[in-house]
Amino acid sequence: MQVPFSNLPAQHEKLHTEILEQWRNILKTGNFIGGKYVEIFERNFADACETKYCVSVGSGTDALRFIFLALDLQPGDEVIVPVNTFIASSEAITQAGATPRFIDIDPNTYNIDTTRLPKAINSKTKGILAVHLYGQPADMEAINSIASQHSLWVVEDACQAHLAEFQNKKAGSLSVAAAFSFYPGKNLGACGEAGAVTTSDPELAATIQKLRNHGQSRKYIHDIEGYNGRCDALQAAALTIKLKHLAEWTETRRKIAEQYRKELEQSNAILPLILRDTYSVYHLFVILVQNREKVIAYLEEQGISTGLHYPIPLHLQEAYSHLPYVPGDFPVAERCAEMLLSLPMFPELTGEQVSYVSTKVIEALKIYA
Numbered sequence: 001m002q003v004p005f006s007n008l009p010a011q012h013e014k015l016h017t018e019i020l021e022q023w024r025n026i027l028k029t030g031n032f033i034g035g036k037y038v039e040i041f042e043r044n045f046a047d048a049c050e051t052k053y054c055v056s057v058g059s060g061t062d063a064l065r066f067i068f069l070a071l072d073l074q075p076g077d078e079v080i081v082p083v084n085t086f087i088a089s090s091e092a093i094t095q096a097g098a099t100p101r102f103i104d105i106d107p108n109t110y111n112i113d114t115t116r117l118p119k120a121i122n123s124k125t126k127g128i129l130a131v132h133l134y135g136q137p138a139d140m141e142a143i144n145s146i147a148s149q150h151s152l153w154v155v156e157d158a159c160q161a162h163l164a165e166f167q168n169k170k171a172g173s174l175s176v177a178a179a180f181s182f183y184p185g186k187n188l189g190a191c192g193e194a195g196a197v198t199t200s201d202p203e204l205a206a207t208i209q210k211l212r213n214h215g216q217s218r219k220y221i222h223d224i225e226g227y228n229g230r231c232d233a234l235q236a237a238a239l240t241i242k243l244k245h246l247a248e249w250t251e252t253r254r255k256i257a258e259q260y261r262k263e264l265e266q267s268n269a270i271l272p273l274i275l276r277d278t279y280s281v282y283h284l285f286v287i288l289v290q291n292r293e294k295v296i297a298y299l300e301e302q303g304i305s306t307g308l309h310y311p312i313p314l315h316l317q318e319a320y321s322h323l324p325y326v327p328g329d330f331p332v333a334e335r336c337a338e339m340l341l342s343l344p345m346f347p348e349l350t351g352e353q354v355s356y357v358s359t360k361v362i363e364a365l366k367i368y369a
């Protein structure tokens, strides 16, 4: 049996007619940038996230960068960010003029270890970037309460967490502003690059609307210098169609996760812990295993593709060699980075495939434990 890590063609197969019909309309008008398709998507996505505003942009990275620019970071300012995340989380902080302040993760949820927050905060700290990694919201109750004690803002990196919930509130509505990515492989993926900011703050929304469009308030009236960071109409139209299916796809991801849990219960893989009060959308299903390279090779031989998210924590990346971090600074993330293994996880996986992957993981762990 072959089990790919993801299968986008299968997801789009049933949507071809609907997407192509909208794209034909756009081709006929030539309105590729801005316009009604973009506005409709923004309205629908803001509703889905239970926020007042959604500002669509060119990518999740744009979304993060524009949020930090709108928050007016100054050289020397620090933003706290966990070391186990995609580099876009910290790139955006640097590109907005500040410095990432790395922090370790919780060994059970892989999200920010909130017990370490008080020690990471100093006079330069301006805010905290809460990354909802693998689809599970970070502990926003603890993060928001520590932040408010120190007069810091909180931003969400919700790029892996479309429709996730914490205490019955949607990811994207749990902080001053949130960044979403619609990179094709995300839970809600475009047919190209796209992203969005959600917020209920009218001033932030207005600033980010300007930032994505060269600082314009009206055509050729530039209030500030901005960027070319818009979401185009073709992406917006496809996203509106796909958004209608997202709740159902998410439920299927959760069922797949349940099946993995049941089948892997007796194995010696460590399974992800889901916090009480959270609704995880399982962008990824990440387990911890010993002898990972051998396990990966064994699974590959059996036709199963896996992923690594992420193999090197940010503080050990060459890109951050100028920052004062050394191996051993974040022992939990460093240990997890050597053990974590992402199993196939996408809504079109069949129960049979999940069983097959689980059986082969158990076999591999018996041989290499």
Ligand SMILES: *Cc1c(COP(=O)(O)O)cnc(C)c1O
Binding pocket: 059, 060, 061, 062, 085, 086, 088, 089, 131, 157, 159, 160, 180, 181, 182, 183, 194, 195
């Ligand atoms: C995908 C992702 C991003 C960046 O999104 P792009 O759309 O690829 O720019 C940022 N943060 C996290 C956690 C992501 O998974």
